[in-house]
Amino acid sequence: FLSYTIDEYLLDTNLSLSSLTASRRGLPQKKMSENGISRPKVLTLDTMNPTVxxxxxxxxxxxxxxxxxxxxxxxxxxxxxxxxxxxxxxxxxxxxxQQPITFFRQVLALCSYPELLNLDNTFPEDAKNRARLILQSCGGSSLGAYSPSQGIDYVRQDVANYIERRDGGVPCDPDNIYLTTGASDGITTILKLLVCGQGIDRTGVMISIPQYPLYSAALAELGAVQINYFLNEDNCWSMDIQELQRAVNEARQHCHPRALCIINPGNPTGQVQSRDCIEDVIRFAAKERLFLMADEVYQDNVYAEGCKFHSFKKVLFEMGPEYSETVELASFHSTSKCYMGECGFRGGYMEVINMDDDVKSQLTKLVSVRLCSPVPGQALMDLVVNPPQPGEPSYNCFIKERTxxxxxxxxxxxxxxxxxxxxxxxxxxxxxxxxxxxxxxxxxxxxxxxxxxxxxxxxxxxxxxxxxxxxxxxxxxxxxxxxxxxxxxxxxxxxxxxxxxxxxxxxxxxxxxxxxxxxx
Amino acid sequence: FLSYTIDEYLLDTNLSLSSLTASRRGLPQKKMSENGISRPKVLTLDTMNPTVxxxxxxxxxxxxxxxxxxxxxxxxxxxxxxxxxxxxxxxxxxxxxQQPITFFRQVLALCSYPELLNLDNTFPEDAKNRARLILQSCGGSSLGAYSPSQGIDYVRQDVANYIERRDGGVPCDPDNIYLTTGASDGITTILKLLVCGQGIDRTGVMISIPQYPLYSAALAELGAVQINYFLNEDNCWSMDIQELQRAVNEARQHCHPRALCIINPGNPTGQVQSRDCIEDVIRFAAKERLFLMADEVYQDNVYAEGCKFHSFKKVLFEMGPEYSETVELASFHSTSKCYMGECGFRGGYMEVINMDDDVKSQLTKLVSVRLCSPVPGQALMDLVVNPPQPGEPSYNCFIKERTxxxxxxxxxxxxxxxxxxxxxxxxxxxxxxxxxxxxxxxxxxxxxxxxxxxxxxxxxxxxxxxxxxxxxxxxxxxxxxxxxxxxxxxxxxxxxxxxxxxxxxxxxxxxxxxxxxxxx
CATH class of the missing domain: 3.90.1150.10 (Aspartate Aminotransferase, domain 1)
Incomplete structure (x- = not known):
């Protein structure tokens, strides 16, 4: 049985989960109620959205x-x-x-119940000041008001400042920042913009294998074509341009490859990409006309000696205007990982670079349908990108906890x-x-x-x-x-x-x- | 110019927004960078997802x-x-x-920064107790952990108890409760399940006109057919079964009507449906085999004398097993409206009734891709469905504020x-x-x-x-x-x-x- 792939075997033996489901489809759909009334269901496995x-x-x-x-x-x-x-x-x-960062939770508590601002000696002054700033930036000075669809202006400005600091001064425009409901939300939103065409024109999206299953799930839901490129286990799960080339060449036979997703540092494979590799990937994306999606939610989680996090945006801008003014990039961050681990708040942001202005308007419209991302998560994102600074009362505690x-x-x-x-x-x-x-x-x-x-x-x-x-x-x-x-x-x-x-x-x-x- | 409709006129004069957009399409897509490098954008109005x-x-x-x-x-x-x-x-x-309810915000502050539980005299005991219960129900006793995809078990149980109380004892199974990111999220999720087919088999969804634009937006995004039924302005924006019948009959010529959306109390029209009307609507849905979607986020916002909120679920169960055991219903609630007005927290729930078990598994799988709804919003939903009770320290203040x-x-x-x-x-x-x-x-x-x-x-x-x-x-x-x-x-x-x-x-x-x- 080892002569063919396991999936083929499972298909043959008719025992896979999906075939179990299929056999269930043979059952009569009408259900009788206890008193004998029958009425077929509107929504069944047979009649539901097949992409789901x-x-x-x-x-x-x-x-x-x-x-x-x-x-x-x-x-x-x-x-x-x-x-x-x-x-x-x-x-x-x-x-x-893992314990949350004290400063973050103090500010969130103060924002949730601003009466606490009147307490003496319970909260450090910098936590109080920050809570005041966040509340001032909210409608009605409350976390309970909707924010603008793209996110609170003040928070987006702080995100932009953070990115500039992180990337050694590469400029960041707050208008390119969208606050999201975790990174998953941002990723699926950008994928949604990208999907079009039928048959051989159908949008294909390149994802690494092993992958984080959000990608395959989102692509399945959108009916896009998943293009697998394999990471190199023998070289510590690195990305390999030849393998990218193989994948895109093969994919062009049956779909229209339009985007390339990278997770760096890697999920679930833990690799940290070298600067050289990122440059190669950007060159490849430019050559093959691919929209780059950089999932960078683990940007603080780098442990191995000699490894360093390089953001795709920084490398892109260091490659000069041939790339920095043309290659389209969306990068994603979140409150859920790094040293914060604040998954439950569903905070996140994305930055879009070189996105067509009309498409950006469409993106803004699209996110507005969900009104806004959770405001407590937006507040938390603000704290992550603008943590206590040296000399402020909470600084030492923050550094100690983070370290x-x-x-x-x-x-x-x-x-x-x-x-x-x-x-x-x-x-x-x-x-x-x-x-x-x-x-x-x-x-x-x-x-x-x-x-x-x-x-x-x-x-x-x-x-x-x-x-x-x-x-x-x-x-x-x-x-x-x-x-x-x-x-x-x-x-x-x-x-x-x-x-x-x-x-x-x-x-x-x-x-x-x-x-x-x-x-x- | 009044002899034909305004839309036709706008179409003719070629001045509508969409035609402005269309004319923009004629522009060259290639943009030159400052140093003369040109590279066409991957993502443009022409090449983006047309449904968006x-x-x-x-x-x-x-x-x-x-x-x-x-x-x-x-x-x-x-x-x-x-x-x-x-x-x-x-x-x-x-x-x-509008000011938030004090008890709600106290509990949220305590949950955000549990150190506050050690303060004397700052928080009432019932707020502290509730915060402890919520934290115990969270992973790692923290709002920062992911919850189960369907929502925190404890909160879903409280939601079920609330619905039973509200509906005079009609049973509610917590397994039918899904916590959502506001009601919008629940509504789009159910619509997503319902959409399938092509051409005349394409799923059609009936929505009231005037409507809340989430519905038309979600249907456009999913590529479903929007079936308009008009509310009767002359009768205080009531629903009219003859109008529903007209709409569904006409729609059957070109699509497959599968769902009927109702907003009660109405948005933006403010009507409150009578119990009789709801019964008629349920009968109509059963006859026409329509999945019912009841947007009931304004259930506490009833002002007019003689008007009362009746939940679709309660009426459905009072109509006996012919309906209560067969008609599929999803109803939606949220923390954003009523007396709470906590829009920023993006809390909400939906209850699904008579949903096919296999479809329910698919629904659970689908929501799991986004991991979970924001946990602070889930905590807030818990407080809304289980507010302070008579005899508890916060009761009087709560009642005063709500009233x-x-x-x-x-x-x-x-x-x-x-x-x-x-x-x-x-x-x-x-x-x-x-x-x-x-x-x-x-x-x-x-x-x-x-x-x-x-x-x-x-x-x-x-x-x-x-x-x-x-x-x-x-x-x-x-x-x-x-x-x-x-x-x-x-x-x-x-x-x-x-x-x-x-x-x-x-x-x-x-x-x-x-x-x-x-x-x-």
Missing amino acids: KMVEYAVRGPIVQRAVELEKELSEGIEKPFTEVIKANIGDAQAMG ATLSALAEKAKLTEKILNTVPGIRCNPVQGAMYSFPCITIPDKAIKEALEKGQQPDMFYCMTMLEETGICLVPGSGFGQKRINEGFVVMTILPPIDKLTILLNKVKEFHQRFTKQYS | KMVEYAVRGPIVQRAVELEKELSEGIEKPFTEVIKANIGDAQAMG ATLSALAEKAKLTEKILNTVPGIRCNPVQGAMYSFPCITIPDKAIKEALEKGQQPDMFYCMTMLEETGICLVPGSGFGQKRINEGFVVMTILPPIDKLTILLNKVKEFHQRFTKQYS
Whole structure:
């Protein structure tokens, strides 16, 4: 069964999830109510939007649903071979115990309930001042008013200042800044603008494999063509221009490639791109006429020695007007990652460079339909891009908290790589940045066979078995597009506290050894 | 020029906005950079998603953009015939000075910065307790963690309890509750599920005219067919089954009608539907096999004597199992309206009734791509559905604040109707509920002619002139689908404080008299 791909096998055996769904379609759609009245449903799997059905989202897929069930079973006192479910599937830092930055939360509390501005000695003066500035920039001086659709002017100005500082003075126009509901919102909005055409003219969008499943999900929903380019595992998941060229050439046979998405630092692969590589990518995009989308939400999460974050915008502008005045770029940031980990607030921004003015008007119109992104998230984005400065009362505390979080992440990145690489049958690239390891797992033939007989991807079978036996929830790499015949990959965050992460990694090690033995 | 419709005229004169855009398309797309390098843009009006171009959103359209410009000009010291721009175009209560509910904001502050739980005498005990309960229900006890995609379990349970209380005990399953990013998010999500088919099989969705422009915008973006049914101005903007029947019959000639949207209390027309009418609508939906979407965000905003809010769900269940077990319904609520006016937090929920289980799984998957709705908004939704109870420390203050806001709104509803109806050439139905008046304006022939020569809808011309002369920003009814030959409509919120609203209404009166005289 190894002579063809696993997807083909699953298709043949008619056991894949989608075919299970298909067989369900044979059921009569009419349902009888208890008193015998029948009326067919308006909305069924058969009659719903077919593009929605195509959407897959591994990060919150069946394995996470099972993890939630197991948590419930544990809380109901049902005995398990473990006492706790550890969800290492998603970059949810605060759920893993990371503490928020004190200054940020003080300002948010003051903005939420401005009566607190009258308290003495409870809040530092800089937190109070900032809350006043944010409130002044809100309608009715309240977080409860709508903001302009593009975001609060004051916040967009602070974002622009931040980008200029970050990029060594490259100018940033606040009119190019859009505040978003997390980075996902910005990414899907730009993709939405880009999609058009039918058949061979259909918009194709290049995404890295392994990918973050938001991209495949958004493209499926929009009915765009997903163009895969593979990252190079042998070179620490780097981007390779020859591979980009191969992907775009092949894609031109059946669609119209119009955009290139890059995640840097990488999710889920943790690589940090070199300046040279970014320059090559920009040149490639210019040559192939691709709109660049740079997902840079992990811009502070760089751990490996010799690695540094370079923003696509900075490199673009350093390449001179041939590029800086022509290449279209959207870059995305968020309050959810880096040292903040404020996922729940759904704050974010995007900057658009060289976007056609008419298209920008269309973008502004499009975002206005949702009225505005959450104002508390906008306020938080402001604090992230304009944190306490030296000499201000909150500065020392802020630096201490930020450094502690980032140092711990760097330590955990090393620890993960180190422990995983001690396990025969597991190999793991250095986690240069971001919040995940993406180790390769050798899966024994017998286990692959059993998985396929169950209609599962082998790495899904591996992860499900691990979850049932250890309570550890990882995500199979196949959900991120990474599929090989006899190797699987898994995504594991490095977010748990060090002591817990050590236990977790050793449990993974023990499990892998047991699993390998069992199926040898 | 009154012998055909205004749209036809604008089409003929080639002066409409869309034709202006079209003429722009003739421009060369290549732009030269300063040093002579040319590279055509990837993304232009010609090459962008055509469905996005079709989207219109009057509430934040050109008139609001002009209002923002005027504000800027005023702040720069440029002289105007007014000293302040009053944006009466959108239901943004707190921007108009409405104060938030103290208890809500106290709990949000405590949740944002839990250190405050240690303060003595600053917060009432019930606010502290509630903050603890909400935090316990969050990952890592923090608003900064992602919630489950469907929303925090604890909040969904509180929502279910609220709905049961509101609907006199009709059961509500928390599994049917999805927390959303405002109601707009829920509405577009359900519409997204419903859209499929091509040509005559394309999904059609019935919306009221006048409508809230979110509906037309979302349908345009999804490429669904908008089916207009007209509300009856002569009967206080009531829904009329014969009109629904006409609309659906005509639509069946060219599309597949699958859903019926109702806004009750009405936006922008302020009507409150009678229980009988709702029953008729449900019967009609069952007969015509339409999925019902009930936008009930103004459920607490009922002012007129003899009017009462009836939820579609309650009526559905009172009609017995023939309906309650078969008719598919999604209903929407939000933190943005009623007495709360917390628009900026983007909180909301939807309840789905009789939705096919497989479709529900698809819905859950679809919402999971955006990870979760903003957690502060979820917390706020919890407070709205479970406010302080009698005997609790915050109860009296809560009741006082809520009553003050709702009584003031009721008074402003009456005041608006009263003053507007004293003006010859303006007629205004009673504002039974919601937050808007939608008066009919007689526009003199000369003014219509001048508008059309400028390529504007006459009501847009009227509103623009009013804005430039008085600083008052209203929205033309044509943006809400209401177009007549020699009458225009305008949308005006009733939200400004009473003294300001009185001044505003009198200014509108004076303006209308002046305008009528000028163009007679």
